[in-house]
Amino acid sequence: MKPFDYYRAADLTEAAATHQPGSVFIAGGTNLVDLMKLQVMTPDRVIDIARLGLDRIEDDGDGLRIGALVSNSDLAADPRVRKRWPVLSRALLAGASGQLRNKATTGGNLLQRTRCPYFQDLATPCNKRTPGSGCAAMGGELRNHAVLGTSAHCLALNPGDMAVALRALDAVVEFRDAQGIAHAHPIAGFHLPPGTTPDVETVLPPGALITSVALPAPKGDRQIYRKVRDRASYAFALVSVAAVLRLERGRIVHAALAFGGLGTVPWRDPAVDALLTGEAPSMVLFDKAADLLLHPAQPREGTAFKLPLTRRLLRAVLEEATQ
Amino acid sequence: MTITLTTDGPAEDRMPEMKQGLVGVATPRPDGPLKVTGRAVYAAEDLPEDCAFGVLVRAPAPGTITLANADELAAFDGVLSVLQDPAMIRRTAQGGAGKAPRQGPGTADFAGQAIALIVAESFEAARHAARTARVIVTGDPGLIDPAAANPEGEPKAQGDLDSAMREAEHTVDVTYRTPSMASAAMEPHAAVAWWQGENVTVRSSLQMLKDNRAELADCLGIPQDRVRLLAPFVGGGFGSKLGIAPEAVAAALAARRLGRPVCVVQERRQVFELVNRRSESHQRIRLAADAGGRLLGLGHEALVSNLPGEDHIEPVTQASRFAYAAPHRVVGERVARVSLPTAGSVRAPGEAIGVTAFECAMDELASATGIDPITLRLRNIPDRHPQNGKPFSSHRLEQALTEGAERFGWAGRNPAPRQRREGEWWIGTGVAAAFRVNTLTEAEARITLTSEGALVETDMTDIGTGTYAILTQIAGEALGLPVDLVTVRLGDTDLPPGSGSGGSFGAATTGNAVWLAALDLRQQLASRLGCEEGDLSLQDGEARVANMRRPLVALLNEGSLTGHGHIRGGEALKQVRQATYGAHFAEVAVSDVTGEVRVRRMLGSFAAGRILNPLTARSQCHGGMTWGIGMALTEGMVLDRRDGHVVNRDLAEYHVPVNADVPPLTVHFVDERDPWAGPLMVKGIGELAICGAGAAVLNAIHHACGVRVREWPATPDRVLVGLA
């Protein structure tokens, strides 16, 4: 581990003031510390934001405002979340392990980095880790890699579960920039596909600090999170689906489908939602949705299985959600 | 005095004469409370004063190595030394090697090999320098893909299998592929070395101290009596700690160079590359059977891999030589020489993957013939070793299968696949037989009887198996002492050489040495009482002869008595085939949507001679069955096709089963005494429970949903391709 300075910020102003190029914020540390040990991340300064008082979940009109430091365990267990946004609770509980969820935070979870093994391995080139060095995943061993949103420079998957649910719930990420100015950005477009700059992963400007995530009132009462993985627990998604639907008189009036395990960002395709909206549920319809979703996919050896798996999963989830 | 015994024939069972009632009784581990409260001190948890820390530098690829920035690293804050000693080892020694593996870190035989050691005042400083090392690799990496190699070796043929295949009523000709697998022991390899003059002491995490001592001495170029190894607690081994490994040699060299103690721990990612892996395998299995399912021919040919010069060739077909009768046979391995991490022994080398694949093929034959899989196996149990005609020492496969079937509720099973469904889940059951060769090596033990009780000493290790418990029971039983008057000291080469832990021979080998040492003491006590040893009855600290009772303490004359035992395997290993047998049963659910598999229950039925301690034996079986689940469903090392480096080298990505993957496991022990296995009539149990366990799961998958997964692990994608 490269030597670094450690600061514990007392408030947002201090957090912003101590931040300089080469600094990172540390929340639960469950992702950052691992990457620091591997020297994939080598900050000069680590600013601890655990004591900023951002660990509350507050009612916000008809929705919720989730502090960035709320732990994954607390968020999943919150009675309001379990009642009205169960897809979020389920997504959280499908992630990592009990111990990790106790430490992991809402902000940190949103910013967790890819599990691409070549990203984690200093001995192999990686455009995300060292821009311009190349991509060892191409021509290498693929499994937990993306098939949607990839570029010629990067196949890295966004591995998170929580963000998939947030995507289906139209959450809004709230942050302060380095100058202390508050911003809000919809979760759609918050994560950036790799394009030619795989090292730039979100819209957050340098030094920005996520303060909270706003959760609007749910638009659908039929909520499902289903995750397929290589073991029963404690594994990242091969494919996951977050579905938020509402039906009226046998027709789908709201559909929001988001996917994990598929994309370089938590994936949602508005065209798929639009295709379903206004329609009566049927297997034919679900298949069309899968066609549309997977049409742009770029499967490779090692990830091709995700396409049929996604189709089956999507059909089953939609069938269950529309029953 | 010493009682020495070479097992040249069947032994007489003297256990019924013993009165203390400890052997065969569930006895908790004396070391258990220490372990669960974190007070058992493992290798790197007890550091001498002034200890420096070393971190191994890895080669990114195989080839000729240059450490380009050694001077820069040496100047890093806190760095004491950048060690590239020619005595450093390139590979982890194979189990039982007793000599140095290949040395000289100027060449990397495989990606991930240790090529230097950075020693610093702190672990963090050493690791930072190691991560900043610039390692340049040149030259020919050698072959990476085993399939591209021209393999060595030729399976052994008997009769004419090809004709048998042509003429048989039913045939199966299938290939199974298994990936490389890791031991994934909880405690990473670690060593703390310090010198006193010419003598070195190394606290380490090792399974076989007497061999490891010889290996380390050879590496360092010093006589064995200048090496002392300590390993009182070992946090799991599974074969990975059989041989001396790079961290121990590097720690000893660095400590000598610096004149101060040095601690080297392999970080988790290094454990996956530096520790010997279980070779991947391609197994072609051919079965030729008559209408009644009797085997006319069987073929089991395996392709495995290892580095050039390694003599470990994964003995995939070891059990296929004797498991089933069939006149026409082709059985054996070929090995591809490749630049991949060293292959070596991992829990139940050979049978773990070999029996598992073969038992899947037997299930395919059961489907082909329409014969119940248990009946099919019973019809093919040989009377004698089918390849060399030797008798079996004891054979309990039939009992294991039938007693297991009864407990699992096998009767009345509809053999057709895809019959039971619960929602989206297909439900099915599967069975497999288990086979594992049994052996006994050599061990010595000493017991000292004082007024405090008995002290049992040997350099044997307890790698989490329960050795402390069973040796306590054996000594207490023979000496008539309750467990709290028996103390066991292990893991120190200053003590008499035990067998070490490996190949499931530890309990039988070292256990018998302790038994003989106790018999030696019994003779000494008898002579003090003026009676025959056979007339002596020892119980609760008292000696009883006819009507006389004397406290043992009174016989010590305020001194102590010492007994020595020495056992070694002899003709009993050659004249008969000794093996352990078992049967596995599994019920699984397979999602018709995702191909995910959940094991719902599992039962193992095992015959392994006398069960010394049902508690620790059952734990061993739980472990083995869990490995079977891992083999069937989740585990596999991914090696990069370009340079052979281990891609998934941590426990987040190398998937051992987690609690949620493991259902209730039931273990049944078949009653057995195998007199050829030595005076205790104990056989190895630790490895038996893996052999074939995965096959029960894989066969249950087929029964549930009709899909044969012939490339493991059966991850959802591999099940899915077969689902309609």
Ligand SMILES: Cc1cc2nc3c(=O)[nH]c(=O)nc-3n(C[C@H](O)[C@H](O)[C@H](O)COP(=O)(O)OP(=O)(O)OC[C@H]3O[C@@H](n4cnc5c(N)ncnc54)[C@H](O)[C@@H]3O)c2cc1C
């Ligand atoms: C073995 C393992 C298995 C896992 N399995 C899963 C899984 O199945 N599904 C899943 O979704 N996740 C999984 N995770 C990932 C886990 O969810 C993340 O590690 C965790 O959510 C990160 O949160 P943290 O608070 O610990 O973040 P940290 O490690 O503290 O931070 C992560 C990153 O976010 C930045 N950051 C943190 N908070 C803020 C903030 N408020 N503002 C700005 N920047 C910030 C940090 O600088 C850092 O770059 C797993 C992790 C491990 C180690």
